[in-house]
Amino acid sequence: MxxxxxxxxxxxxxxxxxxxxxxxxxxxxxxxxxxxxxxxxxxxxxxxxxxxxxxxxxxxxxxxxxxxxxxxxxxxxxxxxxxxxxxxxxxxxxxxxxxxxxxxxxxxxxxxxxxxxxxxxxxxxxxxxxxxxxxxxxxxxxxxxxxxxxxxxxxxxxxxxxxxxxxxxxxxxxxxxxxxxxxxxxxxxxxxxxxxxxxxxxxxxxxxxxxxxxxxxxxxxxxxxxxxxxxxxxxxxxxxxxxxxxxxxxxxEGLAQVFARHDRHAEATRRAVRGWGLEVLCADEREHSSALTAVMVPNGFDADEVRRIVLERFDMSLGTGLGKLAGRVFRIGHLGHFTDLMLVGTLGGVEMGLRAAGVPIKDGGVQRALAYLEGGA
CATH class of the missing domain: 3.40.640.10 (Type I PLP-dependent aspartate aminotransferase-like (Major domain))
Incomplete structure (x- = not known):
């Protein structure tokens, strides 16, 4: 799949x-x-x-x-x-x-x-x-x-x-x-x-x-x-x-529940990104998207190389950086027909891809997302 x-x-x-x-x-x-x-x-x-x-x-x-x-x-x-x-x-x-x-x-x-x-x-x-x-x-x-x-x-x-x-x-x-x-x-x-x-x-x-x-x-x-x-x-x-x-x-599902699901998945994703020690592109807490998260890679690393590895090794497509963000960010989509299980699989693939690309990340990013989805901190 x-x-x-x-x-x-x-x-x-x-x-x-x-x-x-x-x-x-x-x-x-x-x-x-x-x-x-x-x-x-x-x-x-x-x-x-x-x-x-x-x-x-x-x-x-x-x-x-x-x-x-x-x-x-x-x-x-x-x-x-x-x-x-x-x-x-x-x-x-x-x-x-x-x-x-x-x-x-x-x-x-x-x-x-x-x-x-x-x-x-x-x-x-x-x-x-x-x-x-x-x-x-x-x-x-x-x-x-x-x-x-x-x-x-x-x-x-x-x-x-x-x-x-x-x-x-x-x-x-x-x-x-x-x-x-x-x-x-x-x-x-x-x-x-x-x-x-x-x-x-x-x-x-x-x-x-x-x-x-x-x-x-x-x-x-x-x-x-x-x-x-x-x-x-x-x-x-x-x-x-x-x-x-x-x-x-x-x-x-109900529109209110649809919006709440998207908010929840977005927050879980941001917690994973911060758990890895990486930075979300959006710089204002009031303006985070609940449809996608753009993740910045450290200087000296190529976001498109991360995407290539994730696609080749784990059969997962991530969004590329567009325009002046090319090579600087990759984008995780968490919108539309999407469940907790799909999100956890996505974040697991991202974490494995980051490590395979040699990007220095901290342990525990996916665990932070899991804890949030399960109702913990």
Whole structure:
């Protein structure tokens, strides 16, 4: 059995795979309409919104673009924050689409500083772009505090939030937190293969029609067709079968319990890392991700060599360091369909891999995780 412990795509449960193996049906027929009308409100419940959720056959990158082109116009200014590799990719996309990006530099060890939001807003700022859970760093930004900073400033900018590696894994509340557009995808906390992307759309964003060119990504034809249970394009029927089953699994466990499980596994992982005498990349205790942990290797060692050894000897995949973190960190994914036993096996493989790579570590890292999982110190 291969251990897929990258922070996405994640392990796809057997129940979801079985659901996806059902025969494809007519996407213009009544059975498909019933599927859509049942599925969309359940997906909205995971995003915690009473509004529309638009589903695309695409990667999360498509949902990034949809969030921008539906709300903004050429030359609009957007405020963004350098919190990691994916935040920077979203910035580059915005620039390519003809937007002016005001980028606040960062060290990739912290999330968005809510105190800096108002400081960098201008009268021309049309939107603020935030990555809730930066997959490249294991750092979570404090979205409610960012919303509060915008409100205190009385600024009308839209709040666009990427939840690609947090949706279905970390507590996230689109409506309560005043988010205007939420970006999500299928292959992480929702336990599906890649191929589905989402925009949760608040009323302010829906009313704010930008002039950037759009066709495939246009929300309005999709929302209109969804009202009767259909899509204006050929939908990925079998992925939607899988999504329905994944939502059933989340409902059976309960969202609060899902979030608590992720918090618990993340804390156990951090205890193991510190037990080895290594450092977690995230530098602020308030901002630890519960979906993944990025682990720094000591100077003079190559994190990718650790990953290579772990893969070759123990058949386990760990996440690579991305961008300027290449070779400096490896990432342990602990999100989606994941249990205590899977975590203990993962941490055991990491500990053996570190030793095999010659990285100097202390004894007892896995034991610290075990003690925490068993309810001890």
């Amino acid at each position: 291969h251990f897929l412990q990258i922070p996405g795509p994640t392990n796809v449960p057997h129940r979801v795979l079985q659901a996806m193996a059902r025969p494809t049906i007519d996407h213009r027929g009544p059975e498909f309409a019933e599927l859509t009308l049942d599925l969309l409100p359940r997906l909205a419940a995971v995003v915690q919104t009473g509004g529309d959720v638009v589903v695309y056959p695409s990667s999360g990158t498509g949902a990034w673009e949809a969030a921008l082109v539906n709300t903004l116009s050429p030359g609009d200014r957007v405020l963004a924050f350098e919190t990691g590799h994916f935040a920077m990719l979203w910035c580059r996309m915005a620039a390519k689409l003809g937007l002016e990006v005001d980028l606040v530099p960062g060290d990739w060890r912290h999330g968005v500083d809510p105190g800096l939001v108002a400081e960098h807003l201008t009268d021309e700022t049309a939107a603020v772009m935030v990555v809730h859970n930066e997959t490249s760093t294991g750092v979570r930004s404090r979205v409610p505090e960012i919303r509060a900073a915008l409100d205190r400033a009385g600024h009308p900018a839209l709040l666009l939030v990427d939840t690609i590696s947090s949706l279905g894994s970390l507590d996230y509340r689109h409506d309560e937190w005043g988010v205007d557009v939420t970006v999500g995808c299928s292959q992480k906390g929702l336990m599906l293969p890649p191929g589905l992307a989402f925009n949760a759309v608040g009323p302010k964003a829906l009313d704010h029609q930008g002039r950037l060119p759009r066709a495939y990504w246009d929300w309005r034809p999709i929302i209109e067709a969804n009202h009767s249970g259909y899509f204006p394009y050929t939908p990925p029927t079998n992925l939607l079968y899988g999504l329905a089953e994944a939502l059933t699994m989340l409902e059976e």
